[in-house]
Amino acid sequence: MNLKVFILALSTVAVGLVELIIGGILPTVANDLNITLSSAGQLITVFALVYAITGPVLLVLTSKIERKKLYLIALLIFFIGNIMTYFSPNFTFMMIARILTAMSTALIVVLSLTIAAKIVAPPAHRAKALGLIYMGISSSLVMGVPLGIVISDIFGWRVIFLGIAILSIGSFILISIFLERVPGGNAIPLSQQIKAVASLKIGSAHLATMFLLAGHYTLYAYFTPFLETELQLNANWISICYLLFGIAAVSGGAFGGVLSDSIGTHKSILTVIILFVVVLFALPFTTFSMIVFIPIMMVWAALSWSLAPPPQQSYLIETDPATSDIQQSFNNSAIQIGISVGSGFGGIVLSQTGTVSHMAWFGGILVIISLLCAIFSLTRRTKGKRKAILKTAAQN
Known part of the structure; x- marks a missing residue:
């Protein structure tokens, strides 16, 4: 399998952690921010809603931008969103951070899928490439929540998002080095x-x-x-x-x-x-x-x-x-x-x-x-x- 596809899959693991990992540490986050459990649950609700709406919209608005450049911009915004989450002093600030990470995550995932399909030369291998990207997303579900609970119990919940931010830096470096420029196109x-x-x-x-x-x-x-x-x-x-x-x-x-x-x-x-x-x-x-x-x-x-x-x-x-x-x-x-x-x-x-x-x-x-x-x-x-x-x- 193409090394570049593996790098894209690793990026989806990093960004995929953000959405669901908070579910396992919901009571801890609620206690730290001094909010109710149901209010803390809205951090998942808003993330998913923003992800769903902005994914197709951002893909259309950015259709003509060169794909590698756009991917790196999205990773940078994702990094900023996680740093904001780490330093969140209150619920409102953290919600803004979640919106930023949701928008960037939606774009990174869809770019990973579209770029993977373009850079795999034999069309017969495209299904495998896309399957690997989806595996990266699903892997974040398997590893993320239990790992998040353990880390939160030992070091506190904020360290989790600092770690995800560091992972995004690794993805940024790998994408910068190994991924070639991919021209934009006309989106539907x-x-x-x-x-x-x-x-x-x-x-x-x-x-x-x-x-x-x-x-x-x-x-x-x-x-x-x-x-x-x-x-x-x-x-x-x-x-x-x-x-x-x-x-x-x-x-x-x-x-x-x-x-x-x-x-x-x-x-x-x-x-x-x-x-x-x-x-x-x-x-x-x-x-x-x-x-x-x-x-x-x-x-x-x-x-x-x-x-x-x-x-x-x-x-x-x-x-x-x-x-x-x-x-x-x-x-x-x-x-x-x-x-x-x-x-x-x-x-x-x-x-x-x-x-x-x-x-x-x-x-x-x-x-x-x-x-x-x-x-x-x-x-x-x-x-x-x-x-x-x-x-x-x-x-x-």
């Missing part, structure tokens, strides 16, 4: 991108992704307090749970791909969502024993990554091959909006109920909405099929 206008997802069939498919992730993050964004209150776990055990969760989540992507190949995209989408509902509603009943809880937790983790990457992407490509690139971009935005909606909804539930014990059930309700959206999408005919039916009817 936002109006055309929005038009591509305007159909009921495709739009409802993206809503299915969004509501599933929203249901997931209603609980996952507050997973640390859930583990503390429901299972009375200390920092070491919480770190182990996050590590197991991350490993299962990454393996869930492979499971979704195998399931999609075995029974088809339609059946696999419905199967994953239905199982997700069952697991979320069952999860609170398993907290009486770690032996029972951990296997169910790992199933939940695997299912959380079993829909959006493999079967849903395949379904979008099958539905409208001409706009498949745009659909992948919006599918990624749907994931981020789902994270934002879920963590925000979870914060509301927590502030209203004052307990995390039933948050899984509230998340399950959102996943039921995801199921309804998926059923609606799957039962709509594609434009091509509809035209073919009308043409046949006219001929007869």
Whole structure:
């Protein structure tokens, strides 16, 4: 594999840490900034929302800028955002820092994907290159949260973001040395991108992704307090749970791909969502024993990554091959909006109920909405099929 692709993947590991690592240290951050747990959760909500919205917008606005130069600028802003986070004196200052890092992260990830596709010479190797970039992102999930909990417990939570800033310097140096100049181009206008997802069939498919992730993050964004209150776990055990969760989540992507190949995209989408509902509603009943809880937790983790990457992407490509690139971009935005909606909804539930014990059930309700959206999408005919039916009817 191209060395440059490995460097890009390493960069995505560094930037990918920022979004989710805060979930594991949420109570510590809340205590230090003297805010409520639900308010601290908005640091995840706003990050995901800014990420989702600014990704496509920034890509259009910067389309003519040389890619390597733009990548280095984004890394510099990312570095500044993490230094600001390290020195944050209050919640407002930290929120501004999170917005900066969210915008730069969105641009760095999409640039990593587009540059990787361009610098790999044989087209047959492009899928592997993109897979490596996605692996970098997923690796940050596996390593980030448990590592963050351990570091926070020993050195304090702020050191984590200082470390991420240092990692970004390493990425900056490697990109500067090894990546060649990549010319900009003409990006697809936002109006055309929005038009591509305007159909009921495709739009409802993206809503299915969004509501599933929203249901997931209603609980996952507050997973640390859930583990503390429901299972009375200390920092070491919480770190182990996050590590197991991350490993299962990454393996869930492979499971979704195998399931999609075995029974088809339609059946696999419905199967994953239905199982997700069952697991979320069952999860609170398993907290009486770690032996029972951990296997169910790992199933939940695997299912959380079993829909959006493999079967849903395949379904979008099958539905409208001409706009498949745009659909992948919006599918990624749907994931981020789902994270934002879920963590925000979870914060509301927590502030209203004052307990995390039933948050899984509230998340399950959102996943039921995801199921309804998926059923609606799957039962709509594609434009091509509809035209073919009308043409046949006219001929007869």
